[in-house]
Amino acid sequence: MNDAAANAAKAASPEMSDDHLTTADGRPLKVALAEAQAKARRRAFLLVLPLLAFILVSFVFPITQLLYRSVYNPAFSDNMPALVQWFSENSDSTEPGEDAFAALASDLKSLRENKTAGIVGTRVNYDLPGSRSLFTKSARKASKLEPPYREAILDIDEDWADPLLWRVMRTASSPITGSFYLAALDRTRDAEGNIQPVAEERQVYIKLFKRTLFLSALITLTTLILGFPVAHLLATLPLRQSNLLMIFVLLPFWTSLLVRTTSWIVLLQSQGVINNVMVATGVLDDESRIQMIYNQTGTIIAMTHILLPFMILPLYSVMRPIDPSYVRAARSLGASSWTAFRRIYLPQTVPGVAAGALLVFILAVGYYITPALVGGSNGQLISNLIAFHMQKSLNWSLAAALAALLLGGVLILYWLYDRLIGIDNLKLG
Secondary structure, eight states: OHHHHHHHHHHHOTTTSGGGOBOTTSOBHHHHHHHHHHHHHHHHHHHHHHHHHHHIIIIIHHHHHHHHHTTBOOHHHHHOHHHHHHHHHSOTTOOOOHHHHHHHHHHHHHHHHHTOHHHHHHHHHHHSTTHHHHHHHHHHTGGGOOSSHHHHHHHHOGGGGOHHHHHHHHHHTSSBOSHHHHHHTTEEEOTTSOEEEOOGGGOOHHHHHHHHHHHHHHHHHHHHHHHHHHHHHHHHSOHHHHHHHHHHHHGGGGSOHHHHHHHHHHHHSTTSHHHHHHHHTTSSOGGGOOOOSSSHHHHHHHHHHHHHHHHHHHHHHHHTTSOTHHHHHHHHTTOOHHHHIIIIIHHHTHHHHHHHHHHHHHHHHTOOHHHHHHOTTTSOOHHHHHHHHHHTSOOHHHHHHHHHHHHHHHHHHHHHHHHHTOGGGOOOO
């Protein structure tokens, strides 16, 4: 009873309750703990701040710019204000009359003075090929335009009466547009605004996307078939020997990617080492040399070699901790070697297989240098066309749309991986 009374008195005493506990300097304990936790959080934030800034500058900001560029192109709206205003004041069904051609004539004169006809023509040419010359030719003769403007402009070129041209200009009049995503999917709009496939001879991007996915999947499967036994050998050998073999696996990382790719050109070309050896040994005639470069075969061989370590390392990291006694126990209970491997060993390697396949596939989808050097016309991937639009055609909006679709595909792949296997089971090392 005395202990119970003492505990009750202690609980009732305000000096002894948790709310009134104080530190040595007299501050409430709760306040001191809150300040200490806030200080720890600030210190942790300052420690990760450089990494956060690096990620924002090198990753988040470029991707945001890419996504924005894929839907934003002000080339037409900034240089054709009168026609943009006419489009905003008239509905889609309004036929372009004299007032529309008057606005067009005013803008053509501005294009001539500002020398921006090529910029506007290029923007319209993205959606309607052949339009750039129409704008540049009309801008050169714009100083002679007088009312009635419709007849004057049609005298320059009758293509100005094309309803499809006016539909494309209406679409381009808004700086925010989805036409580049349509183009990236080999789609366009007709004169009535309906989405339809482009002509078959102009369908390029869907075929390249399919080729990219097919070759990436094939390369992933090839690296898995070649890398699985190598990783198993590394995991089962004594540590001293496995470390020596690991050096050979890591050796490609210490060699320039350009050197490795050009080495395959020397090996695979029709007058290269492999063909010369087969001719010298009588396997092939000199006239029957195999073309293994500048096609899909060259892309598959070179990329498989380059990406093979990215498959071996995740597999090795998962296989190394597997206790070999599990397989021995299965065999001692009557299981065959294949049954023990299939039902005991293989299921434990699934996280490594999935991680290696995901890593290799994503790297293969975005590879650029190797297909550009050894792929030829049939071995090019979608990344090569993105680079073409960035560097040659300067259609950055279409390049950004293609890259955004590729990024979306990778994100969908991550989502599927999470649904089927689980990101928590991802093991890369």
